[in-house]
Amino acid sequence: MLAIDASKVVKTYGEGEAATHVLKEVDFKVKQGEFVFLEGPSGSGKTTLLSIMGCVLAATSGEVSLFGKRISGRKQSELPSLRVSYLGFIFQGHNLIASLTAAQNIALQLELRGYSSRAAMKEAEALLDRVGMGDRSHHKPGELSGGQRQRVSVARALAGGPPIILADEPTASLDAQAGLLVTEMLRSLAKERGHSVVVVTHDNRIFHLADRLVHIEDGRITGESA
Ligand SMILES: Nc1ncnc2c1ncn2[C@@H]1O[C@H](COP(=O)(O)OP(=O)(O)O)[C@@H](O)[C@H]1O
Ligand SMILES: [Mg+2]
Known part of the structure; x- marks a missing residue:
């Protein structure tokens, strides 16, 4: 499927x-466990397509299914619970809550997915360890570098094991080395844990990490390379 x-x-x-x-x-199709990049010029429709797959925006027409469950044509009120069941997100700006520590940001996601606060904190710490941020778990986003914040964002997207992870230009505000490190971490954890991932990016420094690179231009898929 x-x-x-x-x-x-x-x-x-x-x-x-x-x-x-x-x-x-x-x-646009993504196989289970695939790590796909969606690439194209600014204004080509990348964020729009990602938002539709992410149950954030409704398509005007067409059909979208996640693991065989149709998400297109649903009521706006049904979308939040679909997002929680299927999706983890990583944004260009990290979108972490400034007043919460790294661990608390992740624990919050887990509580939304039904974890008790104690279990959520334990899992948050474990996830931060996996992205090399175990020693920074009690820092707030403002006390972390851009690369460190994106590693926290990766841990948050993985939290609770959503089958699909969507990332919109996750390395755009990072230097080459930090961008590569974050994307490598996302890839290896996704492969290990079986997540399917779509990364929207312009960043040709990370293209080699994709299973498949899909090009979009002016609202149309114009090609792809493996
Ligand atoms: N709410 C909106 N109303 C009108 N046009 C929009 C809206 N949101 C996006 N667009 C337009 O849709 C096009 C694609 O936007 P977007 O998906 O953000 O592109 P990308 O992420 O590839 O840069 C752009 O031309 C943008 O101006
Ligand atoms: Mg965009």
Whole structure:
């Protein structure tokens, strides 16, 4: 079964002459356990496609399923619980909560997934160890470097074992070395734990880490390379 199966996805903003056609019948499939990069120029529709797969935005038309469960055509009110069941996110800006420590940021995700606060804290510490941040677990995001914050974001995305992880330009604000380290960590943990991953990126310094590189341009998939 495919982890992500998106067919003929269309996203249009506005109507008539004012309409902006952002996605034009996009087909995008991800196999279970695959580590896929989605690459293309600014404005090509990458974030829009990721948001639709992430149950954040509804497509105008087309079908999207995650592990055989159709997510397109659902009510807005059903989307949050689908997100919790299926998805972990990593953003360009780390989106960690500034007033919480690294461990508390991750524990919060786990509590959303039904962990007790004690079990959530224990698992948060274990995840931080796995991304080399065990000794920084009580630091707040403002006390960490950009690369360290993104490693916390990786741990948070993995928390609770969502089958699919979506990352939107996770290395955009990092130097080459930190970007590579974060992406290598994400890849090796995802492979070990069986997560399917889509990384939106412009960053050709990390392209070699992809199982498959999909190109999008002007709202259409224009090619791919393995
Ligand atoms: N809410 C919106 N209303 C109108 N146009 C939008 C909206 N959100 C995004 N767009 C347009 O959709 C296009 C694709 O945006 P996006 O998916 O963010 O591209 P990318 O992530 O590849 O840079 C852009 O031209 C953008 O201006
Ligand atoms: Mg974008």
